[in-house]
Amino acid sequence: MNESDRSQTNTIPNIHVPENEKVLAYLKEMRPFEEIIVPFSEKRVSQDTVPADLVGHFSSMSTLPENSKYVVYGREALVHPDTGIIFGFISGTTVIYRLPERLLGEVRESNISNFRAAKENGMDLEDNWVSSRSITEQLVVKCFEYYAQRTGEQEVVHLNYDVDLTTPRTSESEKQERSRRLLPMVMLIVACVLMGLVWYAFNSF
Numbered sequence: 086m087n088e089s090d091r092s093q094t095n096t097i098p099n100i101h102v103p104e105n106e107k108v109l110a111y112l113k114e115m116r117p118f119e120e121i122i123v124p125f126s127e128k129r130v131s132q133d134t135v136p137a138d139l140v141g142h143f144s145s146m147s148t149l150p151e152n153s154k155y156v157v158y159g160r161e162a163l164v165h166p167d168t169g170i171i172f173g174f175i176s177g178t179t180v181i182y183r184l185p186e187r188l189l190g191e192v193r194e195s196n197i198s199n200f201r202a203a204k205e206n207g208m209d210l211e212d213n214w215v216s217s218r219s220i221t222e223q224l225v226v227k228c229f230e231y232y233a234q235r236t237g238e239q240e241v242v243h244l245n246y247d248v249d250l251t252t253p254r255t256s257e258s259e260k261q262e263r264s265r266r267l268l269p270m271v272m273l274i275v276a277c278v279l280m281g282l283v284w285y286a287f288n289s290f
Contacts, residue, residue, distance in 0.1 A: 095124055096152060098169040104235075107210050108183075110160040115176075117173040119159035128172050131159035146222050149229055163225070170187055170232040173225065179206070179216045182224075185231045189213050224249040239255070 100109065113121075116131055118215055123129055126161035130140050143163050152166040156178050172183040181203050182191070192200050192215075203214035227249065231242050244250075 095267070096166065097124075098164055098166050100164060100169045100171060102169045104168075104170045108174070108214070109157075112160055112162075112174065113210055116159035120156075121165070122155050122157050125154040125161060127155055129156040129159070134177060135161070135175055136165050137176055139178065142175060142180060143173060145224060148222055148226050152231060153184075163229070165229060166234045167233055168235055172228045172236075173230045176208070180220075181208075181210075181214055181216050182220060182228060183211070183232075184213050184215055184228060185239065185242050186213055187241045188227075188244050189215065195244075219250040219252050221249055221251055243278070245253065248286075 087172075115134075119131065120129075125144050127140050132140060140161065143149070143161055149163070150166070153163055155162050155164050157164070157171065161175045162171055164171050170183075174181055179279065189212075197217075197219070199219055200215050200217040202212060203210045203216065204212065206216075208214065223245075227242055231239050
């Protein structure tokens with residue numbers, strides 16, 4: 086164990102808090118015989134169920150402090166070191182985050198289509214656990230700061246489309262993007278048809 090691991094082991098947060106009741110039950114059910122919580126290292130992650138390219142996903146987030154990166158019941162997880170609140174974990178090929186309620190409400194009001202609630206994947210978690218390809222490291226840092234305080238004490242945080250999401254896709258924007266992708270293809274087909282007609286006409290005379 087290196088000095089960094091030794092220092093972090095001495096300050097393992099207490100994750101047995103009311104906010105973690107469901108997520109701990111879920112993670113324990115998946116890997117009941119794993120250690121409850123240890124500082125992150127690749128060898129501690131249950132790599133038989135997590136793709137190699139996802140191991141270290143949280144660890145690579147340089148703007149998050151090292152003492153927020155752990156392995157909980159064999160799963161790579163984000164835990165606030167002061168409150169013990171778990172706000173992210175990896176399950177199979179899915180990265181799942183606990184978003185602040187108000188911020189998640191803004192996501193839903195904006196009809197962003199690529200956010201998926203964990204409950205839709207059969208996970209018995211609170212409604213604010215979601216997965217999305219759009220979540221940026223800046224948004225994860227915002228979650229870290231939000232969960233520095235206990236439930237009921239947190240300040241309201243809002244969604245910033247410019248930094249919190251990589252692709253804020255609404256159903257309408259997805260339709261527009263599909264149209265943009267189809268246009269060059271349609272033009273190419275039309276051009277090929279015209280060239281074919283010209284070639285046919287040229288060879289007919």
